[in-house]
Amino acid sequence: MRTFVKFCGLSEPESLALVPEEGAAGLVIDVPASPRNLTVERAADLAGRVPPGAEVWAVVVDPSIDLLHRIFDEVGVDRVQVHGTIPEGLDFLELHHLVPSLPVPLPGAGGPAPELPPAESFPRIHLDAAGGPLPGGSGLRPDWEVCRALVEKAPGRKLVLAGGLTPENVGEALSAVRPWGVDVSSGVEKARGVKDPAAMQRFLAAIEVWEKANA
DSSP states (O other), X not given: OOSEEXXXXXXXXXXXXXXXXTOEEEEEBSOTTSTTOBOHHHHHHHHTTSOTTOEEEEEEESOOXXXXXXXXXXXXXXXXXXXXXXXXXXXXXXXXXXXXXXXXXXXXXXXXOOOOOOTTTOSEEEEEETTOSSXXXXXXXXXXXXXXXXXXXXXXXXEEEOSSXXXXXXXXXXXXXXXXXXXXXXXXXXXXXXXXXXXXXXXXXXXXXXXXXXX
């Protein structure tokens, strides 16, 4: 599979087993309002169950430096996806492993596109829909035209598209935006915060179909 795939908001070992090689498992940490929230301790346990060859991403909102240090030291993540403000005082190596999540306007909402942060500090960027009740996992779709413009503005950069993706529309999203990767959470759930393994498998199968058609 050429497309990077992140399954986000994972909380059960059986869903971790479906994370593809060279993809990522997203663990929401210390976001009490999220139905997918995990403690640092629970995240550390799940991180140890992620299949070899896949990355572990923490997902946080307006984190403190102390929380980021705990996540790096105790959970052993590869990257931390940050919604909101990145605190000052981090060293370069820590910054280099952060993935800023940029809020993209909803279709027809208008408003300016987000500015891409410097590539030398943040090699990966996450694109998600603005305006949800919680950052991430809202099921809202960002404006794909804006996302495509950001991808074209930054050739070679690793932009990950999120927001409203499902097994049924991920192929259309890949054609419309041409991102380096995709991120799905609510679009593969059978109940709020509970992943559906069958939907996760359909999501991966839809990407494989798209890749074969666009080889």
